[in-house]
Each structure stands twice: as structure tokens, then as C-alpha cells.
Amino acid sequence: MESGSLRMNKQSLSGIAGVFHAEQSERILYYMMHSLQHLGQDGCGMAIADGSHVMVEKNHGLLAEVFKEDVLSKNTGISAVGHVRMSMYLDEALENLQPIMVRAHQGHFAIVVSGSILNARELQEEMEADGLIFQGNSDAELIAHLIQFNHGHLFEKILSATKRLVGSYTFLLMTKNTMYAYRSSDGIHPLFLASYKGGYLLASETSAFSMFDVEEFRSLEAGELIRFGKEDVRSFFLNDRAQERLCAMEFVYYARMDSLFENVSVHTVRKKTGAMLARQERVDADLVVAAPDTATSAAMAFASVLKKPYEIGLVKNRYIGSTYIYPSSVQRMQGIKTRFNAVSSIVKGKRVYLVDDSLIKGFTAKRLCQLLKEAGAKEVHLRIASPRIVSECWYGFEEADHDELAANVYSDDELAKWLNVDSVRFLELEEFDACLPMDCCQACMRKEREHCGRKI
Amino acid sequence: MESGSLRMNKQSLSGIAGVFHAEQSERILYYMMHSLQHLGQDGCGMAIADGSHVMVEKNHGLLAEVFKEDVLSKNTGISAVGHVRMSMYLDEALENLQPIMVRAHQGHFAIVVSGSILNARELQEEMEADGLIFQGNSDAELIAHLIQFNHGHLFEKILSATKRLVGSYTFLLMTKNTMYAYRSSDGIHPLFLASYKGGYLLASETSAFSMFDVEEFRSLEAGELIRFGKEDVRSFFLNDRAQERLCAMEFVYYARMDSLFENVSVHTVRKKTGAMLARQERVDADLVVAAPDTATSAAMAFASVLKKPYEIGLVKNRYIGSTYIYPSSVQRMQGIKTRFNAVSSIVKGKRVYLVDDSLIKGFTAKRLCQLLKEAGAKEVHLRIASPRIVSECWYGFEEADHDELAANVYSDDELAKWLNVDSVRFLELEEFDACLPMDCCQACMRKEREHCGRKI
């Protein structure tokens, strides 16, 4: 039995996008995926439909490495779907790159999935017992199997498949002339739809629309399945809808700063959390430093409310791509810093508020605090612009087990000691709630757990 | 229905190799695959087993492009299997690269296949009806499905699968600690086994052993399945053995010149065909030119028997890799020649015997003849060192339909006219037979067809 290494509960980050019925659809998709590149830099792929065939092109690497002008300049696509992904240990195989193609005599289709299937292992074991083979361990391959293992028209097969799937996910499925877009019924994972020049754009984040003059856009509702056909576009609501609750971490650090949810930008929400955090501040320090880059909005607002200078006391090294040569651990010990460094002239002798967006395992925060102290900071007060993460994510967004979550294992005081800082404070859950523009899933921020009506 | 584009009767060329229980097995496999690179330059892959896991690495391109020192220097492999392939229209997708991995809870395995499955379409349609998905259209994926769709131990599953498969093929299947090697019961396709430093090497051609001090080697027999286990290596004979008949085209042009069958080198057989062809020569010409490169051995022997000079009247351009920029058709019309060119100073005003190894569709021969005439050859006499190809290959080796085979469509005289040469002559079937070191399949050289006992 090698099941341990087979399918992880924890899922890799990813983003999906699609174009239905637009000229140069492969080129439009390329630019959409570019705006989603922050969701995954390890691999990407694109399936292109020209009305009679579906072709796929995918590989390891950044979009700009995988796709060259020769692919885009064919200009044959009338529709296309794409995927960007972050690899994690044991799933970086070529077979896990999406789109997954199903080449059936009945008709080819390509599928891209973002999210997490909770009962993936059970479903896979069940299907394996029926003789099905899994070449990789992606959710896309699982869903493809589940769809094909049913009978009837493709629409019916998709319907049946979604009934078996437990979890939070979105997918786009494309045949040579149709497309299906689905957002799972818990609504944890987002998916957006825009009109564009008579056709449609679909993406995990609204930032993907930003390079285009889109006429209007909306979020798919939880449990909504849209079928884009030659003649018409129809929307269906599958299954019983649970209350739609977007994952709160989208606001904390997944989404790009300019992405919108309910027409509120992520930047706006982050500023609110920073301001809220500042209002409870009891410690006096000299300046505010942000953990680069996602904590910037919160830190700026935090500084503004406290009327303290916001300073660039920590710098993240850019231009680090897949070919960058990281210092070895020996070299790090010799004082070569890797991704981050503290600016001594700014923090030396100063009392520093370090604002970070969240605290999961705590290792990055620990490193940042250490850098600040080494650079001469007299005091470091860590401020987290979101609540304590105390439970493992149901939906597998976080790559951390229950007993690896720093805020679950330690009290605030213990944390301060472990991190070697002078104080640690989190945004409280109700405060955080007040900053969000909608009701969100905060399961990981609560000890008591409940999902799909059943306590676990 | 897109079945037309789904699965071709015609298979792409490929080669397989494996290493069981040898130190640095990935490195040994790399060099073996290098010696098989002539069997496929479009893609390659390797699966490596370290006793507890099976990993796979594959991509488009030459071996030296896909595998870098970082893969080989891990040195963790105790066994490995690999594949090189030639792509054809509609099957160049990433999903068709081998090894195909099956990541099952019951145990992972990797499979590489070389050859052709005659009932692939029927089997795929049947399995699709059962809800199985095909991501590509490789035989390896088909066989993987067929194996997994059975119950029992892996050995039994393989046994059941081979019973369903009609065709000529060889495969290597590797789990984390075992390996299976199979050569189909008609023996059309070769597979060789060598002892090496306490372990074993397996390959489509003996040339793959040439870089190593192998202790001894033998051909797998037709229908032979070998199971390499931790404790022992056992050989089984599956199914009823048809008379073993290797594909005659191995000698004509597939195999590398130094490869051995029944301890006779391919070069030796080719010389015999050239000499045999010479003995029936009735036309007097001035010099002998070979179609580069596979006809060299035959042409040399032809010249030697006739006591005519063997000259380099046609040259093939080397250093042409996947990144080489081919002249466009316009440029060709302007006189830029592509792969071949004729040496005017050698052939001008001369009567030339052009010896080629075989004649399939005839387009390359037509081009070579035209080049010779343009370069000033007074006469061109085309001599084919193998019999007329008159029937479509049962086993899908040739990428030609029945009515595309020049020697089937035309008589020798018509051929001479179509090729615009002064005469055309083939080696006759009995003559060819006399050159071969064993009984071979020559179905494509005979009009009447018979296979597996049933006439078709």
C-alpha cells in the first residue's frame, strides 16, 4: 500500500480561466492566465477548441516559458480553457498538469479544476476497484473519470458527477463546440463570468479580466452550472445549495490586490483589517513594517490609523524565477539571506510593529522577526491582520496539519516566546468579520468544526 | 463522432529499454536509450524505481534535451524503464509520451510499449462503454487500462490483458520492486535480454547493449513473459505460440547497422541483399550510388560484386535537429534543397545505379532520382535491395495505405516512368529470403494475406 504517497489532503494552489466564442481566444486566454500567474508558477496549460477539434498544450514552467508565439499565432481557437498551478511535494508530475484531456470516440473534452475534493481518496479507491486507472493525482483527472463513468448526455454525466463530489471546487469543461462552468455548492472557491465582444470570459479572479474591456461581469453563484452552447447559454442550479460562503483567505492573501468580490477590492478589505487591528493597539512603537508583499495594504492602514511612519524595513528579492539559484543551507548560515532581508538603517534601535497578513505554521514570520532583530530592531511587535488559524482547513487550501498550526499549538504569549518577539497580537474573529464584504467560510479560524451539516 | 482522428491504424516508430537491479540504473538506461535514439527523436521518457517509489520524467525532444545531469545524478534508481518515440500527425500530444504511469492505491506501475495493437480501436470502444477515459491514444495507455481492468495479482492481470490483445508488440512494466518484460506471440517485434553486473538489461535492439560489457544476451522468445522479482527471475510462455516471425523490415531499415539478430549483424544481411541484387544485374552503368544512409551496406556490396565504383553521389545533411529551420516549399522551388543533395561532379554525364533499401510510397526515391538527373546523370537505374511492398502492413509498421504503396499500384515499367528513371528492379522475394538469417514476416511483400489463421 502506497496510499500515503498517493493522494494528499492538501491541495496545491491553482487558477483557471476560459474563453467562449471569441476571436483569438487562445491569445485572450494567454493574457487572462497571465493575470492569474500569482496563483501558480510551476506549470500551466491550455486547451483550444476550433469547432472540430480540441488541442492541448501544457508543460512545467511559467506561462511565458511554456507558450511561445507559434502557439498563439495559429489563431484557430474559438474557445479555450487554461490552468496555472503551484506544485507541491509528490504532485509535480507531468501527469498532474491541466487541462486533462479525455479523448473518447464519443467526443473529446478538456477539463480544468481549481479547488479541493474532500472525498477524492474514497472516490478513487472505488473507481480503482472498478478497474479505472489514475495516471496522476489531480482533481481534474478524478472528475473526468467520474463524468465518463456515468451514462447519458454530457450534461447528465456532469450532473451525476457533481452529486458524488464532496468538496469545494470550480471547473471548466470544454468540448469542440460547448463549454461548462461549475462552482461547487458551498461557494468556498470563486469563479467569475464576464461578457466580452459577444462571447464570454471565465476566471478564478476578476483580475483576469483587467486587461480587457469587459462589458460586465458577475460571480457564478454557489452550485451554479452554466452551459455555453452554439445556440444558447443556460444556467442551472445543481443540488441543494448550502449557504454560499467564500473562503475568507481569498481576502487575506490568495487574491490579487485589485481583484473584486461583490465589487469590493481585496485591497480595500485588507486596509480595513489593518485599520481595525490598529484600533486595539496598546503598545507604543516607532514605526510600521509590512511582511512583503501581501501585508502591504493592511500595514499601510495600520500605520495611518496609529499615525506612525510606514517604512520599508523588509525587502523581498524579485526576479526570482524557476532558474534562480538559491543559497544552500550552508551559505545561509554564512549570512547570505534568501528571499527577504531587513534594512538595518531603518530598523536599528527602533521599536517595530511588524504587520503580517496571517500566521499559518509561523516559519516565515519567525524568519522575518529574526531578520529584524539581527538588523538591530530594539523591539518587534508582530501584528497579524487576520484571526488565529486554529483548525486544519476542511477544503485543503492550507498545506498544514492541525498540530503544525502555530496559533493552535501556542498561546499568544508562547508564540511571542517561540518567535522571539516582544508581543504578538491577532485580529479577533468578530473584528475580521466586520471587515469582510460578505459572509465567508472561517472554518480554519474556529476550533469547533462543522461541514455539510455534519459535525466532525 | 470523431473516431477518425482518434486512433490510427498506423503506429509511430519507437524503442524501449529497461534496467533491472543495477547501480545507477537511470544512468545506464540513459546510455541504452541513446543507442536507440534512431528509433525515435520526437520524445522520450524514463521511469525510475528506487525500491519504494516509481518516478517518471518525460517530455518532447531528444534524450539529451529532456534529461539533464540533475536527473541522472540522483543515483537512487535500482531499476528503470524508458522509451523513445517518433511522433506522427495527431499523436504528438504530451499524453502520448511514455512511460505511462498508473498511480493506484494498490501500487504504482510504469509501462512502456513498442509495436502495434490491431484491435486497439475495438478494445478502446469497449472500455469507453464501461466508462474508462483515454487521455491519449498510445498503446501503452490502452494496455495499462486492460491490465487494471482485470482482477487478481498483477501477474494474472497481465496474463489476462495479453489474451485480449491482438497485434505485435513488446512491453516492459515496472513496479517499485519488480519488472515484467513481454514479447507478443507472433514475434514480429524484437526484445532482447542481457545479464549485466548481477542485474539485467532489456532493449528493442542489441545496439543498446553496445556501450556496456554485457556478459551474454539473448532474444526473448515469441510469447515469452519474464518476471523479474526481488528473489528470482522467472520466464513464462503465454498463449499458444504462433510461429515466431520477426518483421523482415528490421533488416531492411529499422535496426541500427550493428544490431544483431541470431548473432548476425544487420550490416551483414544488408550486404547479402546488395550482392544478391547485383547477381541479377543486366544493365551496364558506370557507378553505384547509395540512397543515404540505410542503403549504404547494400550498395557497397552491389558495387563490389559488379566491380563498379561505389561513389558518394548523394549526400544527406546532418546536424538537423528539432530546432533546424527547414526551407519552405517556396524556398525549395527556388532551388534550396532540403535533406539530400546530389554531387554533380560525380554523376554528371554518368550512368548511375541508385541503390535504395526499400520502396514504400516512393516519394523519397522520386526526389533522389530527380536530384541525380538535375545534377547531370545520363541514366539512373533504381535498384531496391528488398522485395516490392504490395500490401498494407498488418501490424501497422508502415505509415501507408494499400493504395499508396508504389509497387502495389504500379508495375516496374510504370514505376520507372513515374519516377522518371531508366529502369527499376527489386530484389525478388525468394532472393531476399535467402539473405535472412531466420524466417521472417513478409506479409507486406505478398498480395495474399493471412494472419492469425484467418485470411482477410
Next chain:
Amino acid sequence: MESGSLRMNKQSLSGIAGVFHAEQSERILYYMMHSLQHLGQDGCGMAIADGSHVMVEKNHGLLAEVFKEDVLSKNTGISAVGHVRMSMYLDEALENLQPIMVRAHQGHFAIVVSGSILNARELQEEMEADGLIFQGNSDAELIAHLIQFNHGHLFEKILSATKRLVGSYTFLLMTKNTMYAYRSSDGIHPLFLASYKGGYLLASETSAFSMFDVEEFRSLEAGELIRFGKEDVRSFFLNDRAQERLCAMEFVYYARMDSLFENVSVHTVRKKTGAMLARQERVDADLVVAAPDTATSAAMAFASVLKKPYEIGLVKNRYIGSTYIYPSSVQRMQGIKTRFNAVSSIVKGKRVYLVDDSLIKGFTAKRLCQLLKEAGAKEVHLRIASPRIVSECWYGFEEADHDELAANVYSDDELAKWLNVDSVRFLELEEFDACLPMDCCQACMRKEREHCGRKI
């Protein structure tokens, strides 16, 4: 005469760095150059001295593309110098990559130069008349010629060369066992020196030291030449020192936000300019948007002083490397935006302050203003956090001619009209002066010009 295409007055941006006597000097240099990558992404190079030889490695591309582990892992370097560069039209040739090597029987040396030589054309013409050849048109090749064309010891030759050079520049020159660092006497261009583990680091910006535990660092003084020898390190002051005046644009947009000048970070200066700009604000608007990315610090401070929300109304697309496929002009017309896009939900119906760091030709600002208006901004008020650029740069930093400078050609009102915005305002010269931590060169911000004592 092709002189027009030969040598430009305008220089490309670049950065230099060096390591003298440190273990793994090539690796240290790699990380230093990484922190200077913002100064040039088109090409880079490194010369490495091991005590008996000087080797060079350079090519087009980012650092991570040109240098692979095999170069760094040799670990033979005891000293090294490097260069990153931005190419401009007509100077992207391989011959312009630095370091420039001089392989003389008397001894090899490598040189890297950053800056601009005013009398380059005259010097080149003069040397050409003496029969010297120029393979490229880099200042490094020019200075190498000038040094070698003199007699005496290397130190004397360098001394003589600097006497002929008019302009603002810094260079590092390395032989197999010595190094020379020079900052020209006007001090326009910066160069910094740090102690590190018994050796020395040198760089165009202090950000290059940020990955290392440097013990202390200082700026080279204007006109200072330092000779690093086996036995000692000695500092000399060449020529008459003009008053040292750093280029003011270092603060405006060249330098990385965390770089320090006189121990003041660039971020701090930029915040001061934003705050200063805000104090004179007479127009009331709803929110503040920064031109990404260099105007962020100024815009934040501007918003803070005015107590207006700072919003992410414009987004710059990242992950754009040398292989990124830019939309063609046709595609841009069809509404595909390239580097920037405006966030409609934030700016629609709003009165927007757009804060930019500077205005040269004005085309980028024009594009940003247009994007904001297209996205629905009711009003756009452009605020420039530095003075009007009204004169061509003496030192060739800017790639703009006198009559291309928007603020020189237009009055503020005309500018507003040309840019199609509701108002334009600059930071006034005295206000800007008050923000700088030192006396800086502001020649481009003044109409009357004076240089080297001579009015022009």
C-alpha cells in the same frame, strides 16, 4: 559616415558590482547582482579572478538565465566584477555586454562601467584616427582603450585615462589579483563600498549588500579611486574635485526603495516628496492612485497628508519577462491592455489624484490617465512628485531630447490638455530640494545649464 548610428548620447541604464577577496566570490557577486537586477534586465556578465587568471561569462538575458549552477559551483574565484544592463535601440549587440576583457601579454583585465561619458564620440574618433578598433559602442570598451593607450603601470594608465574622460561614471577594473574602483569627480553616479568577512563588496546601490551581513559600508567620494591590492587597500583622490552632487533622479526612480544614500532610504525621500506635494494641494478629489510601482511611496504619503483613501486603481502586470508575448498594436486597439490596467470598480465615478514619480516624455502618464478615464474616473488630477524636467540630461541618463520633454514643451495647462486630464501639478524645485538628504544634481530640472564650469 554612419556616425549617427554609432554612438548615442543617451546611455542605457546599468549597475555594477564587485567582490574583492572573499571565498565564493562568484556566488556572492551573483546575489549582489540579483539585488541590482532592477537596473537592467537585458544582459549581464561576470568576470572572475582566481589569482592567476581572469575568466569572463556574459550573455543576453536575466541573471538567472545567463548564470547556472555550473558557473557558480567552480568556487575558484577570489575576486569578481559584474554588470547588469538595459539595452536600447542600436546597442543591444553582444559586443556591448560587459565586463569588457582586455587580454594583453602584459596582463589581462576586465572592466565594468556604469554611467555616461560626455566626450565619448570625440575620444573614439581620435583613437580611431590612431588605428584603434571599436567592436561595440560601450563606455567600458572606450575606457579600456583609453587606459591601454597610455604607458606606465596600470595605476598610472588609469590615472591618465580618467583625466581625458568628461562625464559621470563609475567603474570597477579587475586584474588577476588586484581591483580598482573609481567614482567620477562630479559624483553624479553613486558607488558604495562595504567590508565583508575580511574582503570588500562594491556596488552601484546599497541594496546589493542587503543579502549579506556587511560590517559597515560607505559611499566612495567623488573623484575617489581605490586600489585593492594583495597587501593593502589604498584610496586616492584624482583630479580636482567638483562639488559632489548625486543625480536627483536616483531618489525619484532609479534606485530600489530600500537603497540608502547618506543613511536615508529612498522610500523615506519619496514619502517626503509626496507629503510636500500634498501640502500645496488645492483641488478636492476622492481618492489617491499611484502610478505603479515607483510612485507608491510618494502616493501613500500624499494620501496620508490629505486624509484621502489610497487605492489600487492601476495595476501593473508582473511576470513579464523577456519571453513574454506582448499584444500587437492591433490587439491593443481591440482593447487588450499591456503593462497596466485600471480597476474600474474603484475609480468609476470618482475624482482621482494620480500620483506619478516624474514626467519625462509623458507617454506613460498619458496612457495611465487614459486608462483611468476609460475605466470611468470622473476627474483625473495628475500630481508629479518631482519637479518639471525641462532640460536634456547632460549625463545622458534620460533617453529624451530637449524637444521631447513634455514639461519643457508644454505649460502645465497645455499639459493637462494634451494628457486630457483635469489638472496637472508638479513639485516645485525648492520643495523637492527640501526633501533630499543631500545636495543633488538637478540640471535637468533647470532651464539655465552649467557644467564643469562652462555654461553651454
Next chain:
Amino acid sequence: MESGSLRMNKQSLSGIAGVFHAEQSERILYYMMHSLQHLGQDGCGMAIADGSHVMVEKNHGLLAEVFKEDVLSKNTGISAVGHVRMSMYLDEALENLQPIMVRAHQGHFAIVVSGSILNARELQEEMEADGLIFQGNSDAELIAHLIQFNHGHLFEKILSATKRLVGSYTFLLMTKNTMYAYRSSDGIHPLFLASYKGGYLLASETSAFSMFDVEEFRSLEAGELIRFGKEDVRSFFLNDRAQERLCAMEFVYYARMDSLFENVSVHTVRKKTGAMLARQERVDADLVVAAPDTATSAAMAFASVLKKPYEIGLVKNRYIGSTYIYPSSVQRMQGIKTRFNAVSSIVKGKRVYLVDDSLIKGFTAKRLCQLLKEAGAKEVHLRIASPRIVSECWYGFEEADHDELAANVYSDDELAKWLNVDSVRFLELEEFDACLPMDCCQACMRKEREHCGRKI
């Protein structure tokens, strides 16, 4: 003094080609250089003139790696010159890639050189004393300096330069609208000229013309300088012509088999040497094996005369490019063979004639003999189809010093012992002479030395 590492007597192999006044000249040049790729696989470059500018593109690697469609598809070139090169220790720097560009105000030019300058060190030292810098150590840079260091028109400058140069070389020099082609007065190195569609092609070997319908071609005469101008093409004979003597090694192994000298193919000459060698054979053996690949023609003829079978007993591994991973010395000791391997089934128990084209240091021959013995050959008789190389090459073609030349150090019997073979025999000098179509330089095959009239 580092002069030892500065300039080698021994030159790297290289080939040059040019196109004057032809449409798509860059594309034509690409295909010509392709046919010269055997002369150098380590780097290549091309300069393209469009009538008003000269551009250059060069880098390390094969032609197909350095030049992509984007360069060729510009189609702006009306003339072009190119270079392929083999790197040797200490000269693999980027600065040694050709063409060398001279970007002078008086006019740009590009130069490519093949051959060897005997007084290069003296000339460089002299020019360095005059203050000139050498960035690399290529002859092209040296000649460029020598030309520019003179006064007058370009034609006069070239004339003056050739008067100073001692050695054997050919060059092509191109300005924006003219081209100069020169073959040095000793004629050791070849250069060919062909008419093509109203323009001209130039190349080191006639094989470069083979992809084109060239109307006619001739060799440049020794000491001939051709000036290709807008209005006319004129030929001049510079200096006193020594007796033209092509390097005999062109026939032995430099040139491609289909290249022609005096309308005789290299293949024809090689066959004559093999036949000649056979006529003096006194030893009886079983079969003939060629050292791959250059000895094939000679070995075939040798076998034909002796009526012994020609067998493929040694195989060279192809598809070995710059990215191929060579076995380490440890791996070789473990029995992994590198470039060559012996076919045991062919040579086991047999008496083998091993025919090689030449014997320089003897290490490759030693390796081949060892492989044959290890593979079971009962006897190995080494036959060299050219005379003993007993003197260092005047012209630096060979990378071997006087005391490294096996045939100079050892008698034939000693050689047989050192090589561990049963006999060694060379073609005698008079026999070799009789095979050549013209009087050739055989200085390296004679003990007494004479060059340019002076004994040394």
C-alpha cells in the same frame, strides 16, 4: 607575464561562408553554414548587411541553437558572412566568436577568418606596445586590428595588412555594401567561389554549395583577393605567390566526403589511399573494420582490393550534442563506453584489419584497438591510410606538439607495442602523393622542414 595562456600556436578548426548580393542572403548563408557544421560545432555567427547597416548575431552552440526563425525571417540581408568554430582549451570565450565587428565612424565592417597566423604573437605584442587592446585571441580580431591600423582606403588597408601576415588563412570581410574575399598566398587553406542567381556564394568547402543550384564554381587562387562592389567584382593577386599547396589533411580528414578539390571528391581520394594501402598488404586477416566515420571510404577500398569482407566492427554513437552527458572516468572504468564501441559478435575470434585515416597522438587509435581486443579480436592490424605525421604543423592545424606525435616518437614496431596490436603500417609518402589530385603541403609528414623559402 601571462603570455603562455594568451595565444596558442594551435588553432581551432573553423569554416567560413559568405553570400554577396542575393535575396534572402541570411537564409542562404544559414544553409551554407549548415553544410559546414562539421568544421565546428561549438559556436557560430553571422553578420548581415542590408545596404545601410551591418548587424551581427553570434553565440555558443550549433547553428540550429543560435539561429531561430526570427533572425532569418527578417529577410533584409543583401549580403552576409558567417563562421562556425570548434573551441579549444583557453579560447572558448564569447570574445572569440566570429564575425568580429569593427564599428568605426568611417564605416562598420565584419570579418570572418579561417586558418592560422604564424606571426600572431609578434604582431599582437607589437600592436599592444602601440596601445591597442585585444579582447579575445582570435585571428579575426588580430586581422581587424592590422587592417584598421593602416591608413587609406579599405582596399589599401587590407593590402597592407596581408603584407604583414605570415601564415595560412582565408577571410571574408563585409561592409554595408561591399565584400572582400582573400586566400593567403601559400594556398594551404581553401576558399571557393560560386555564381548564384546573379550574386555570389563563398565557402571553405564546396559542400556548402550543395543545397543550391549553383551555376559554376571555382577555387580562389592562392594570393587572390576578390573585391565585390556594387558596380563590379574584381580580382587581384597580392604579394608574390608561393607555389600553391593545399593542406593534404583536407583529403585525409578535414573535408566532408562530397567536397570537391579540382573536381575530384574527397571520397575518391580516400578510396585511392585505401586501395594503395591494400596493394602492399603482407599480412593475412579475416575482415576489415574502419575507424568511424572518416576512414570509411579508405577501408571500403582496402577491403575491396584484398577481397576481404568489410564489416561494421566499430560503432560511433551519434546524437551526441553539446548537452549530451558524458560518462565520467569512473563510469568508463566500470565498462560504460563513450563515443565508440566494438561489435563483439563480428570481431570475436577474428583477425581484424583496422583502417584509420591518420595517426596523430594515437590515443583514439589506442582506444579503438583496445575495444577490438576486449571484444575478442584475435589479431588487430592497424592500417593508416596516410603517411606518418612526424613534424608539428607549421600552420597550426594540428593540436599536437612535436613530441606528442606518435609516429615521430615511435618506430612502427614500437607503435605496435604501445598500441598493443599485432602490426602497424602506414601509407608511404610517395604512395600518398600518387593519390592526391594536386600538389599538396605535406610538411607535417616530413622531418626536414621548409617554409616560405626559409628552412627552420
